[in-house]
Amino acid sequence: MNTVDWQTRFDTWMTQHFNHGDIAHDISHFRRVWKTAQTLMHGEQADELVVLTACYFHDIVSLAKNHPERHLSSVLAAEKTATVLAQDFPTYPVSKIAAVRHAIEAHSYSSGIAPQTLEAKIVQDADRLESLGAIGLARVFAVAGSLGTALFDADDPFAEERELDDRAFALDHFRCKLLKLPASMQTAKGRELANQNADFIVQFMAKLGAELRGDFQRLDEDILTRFASQVH
Template identity: 70%
Template sequence: MELAQWQHRFERWLDENHFTDDTAHDIAHFRRVWMTAQGIMADEDSDPLVVLTACYFHDIVSLPKNHPERSHSSRLAARKTREILSRDFPDFPPDRYAAVEHAIEAHSFSAGIAPQSLEAKIVQDADRLEALGAIGLARVFAVSGALGAALFDADAPFA
């Protein structure tokens, strides 16, 4: 199956099944991470299906930044992604499950998991680059607002 067909199927599944108020980790975020990943992997010998899948499902579980289990989000997302792939995408190649799971687990800064594969490094870099620039700044404000965090603390102006 062509990569574009997988992307279309993943987007359709997310539209029908992934409902979130978290605008920092929605389908638009997944698309931007994938767009960035494509640029990174253009000159690399990586598995594009693994990268695409990890980009679209890396934050399928995303616990709030102030959640005590936040550092486990990427592991939970990896586990849920395998369940989704095996249940809802039975034609997805099972020999790629482990690579997708690792790329998802390692993308997260808070998980502290070092990426061991080229695909995991690409997804991690793409996700981190997505946190920069105007969109990244907008995501910071969205997350801060959702957490009820103050915009500025006079007692800790550089915090």
């Protein structure tokens, strides 16, 4: 059975069995992460089936951002994936399950588990790229809305005189996590794409900063200078 056939089977299983309330980690997310992973795999000697499986199942358990055990999500997802593969996909190669589990465990930012294989590095990069660019922006504010988080601190939106707090303000999440992602990328192509998309995040911040001053025609050059240097 080739990779396309396995993807079809995983897609069907997810449609029938997966119903997660988190709009940032739905089946569309799994499909996008796999598509990105295919770009990152180009020219690499990676095991496509391991990468595909991890992309589709990496968030099968995804605890809410404000859950006290959020950092355990990827380990729980890896355990559940192994069970699902054994029970519902009996022809899945048993020899690949350990590699799939590691790729899933290591994908999470909050878990702190370092990827040890090429497949795990590709899955981690593909998932983190989803957090940057236009989709990343949409996800940040969608999740903020679901959690009742303020968009930004109206008195100090860019945290010039306070500590960053992305549990209270969605905009703070850009600096708490998103702008740090390019430095964490594991593959050369992943770093290239992450830097490009992080630049887009900074452009958005600069546009927001200008609009908050009543200027809808330009970007805030100070914000561009301050935060672009954090990316590169």
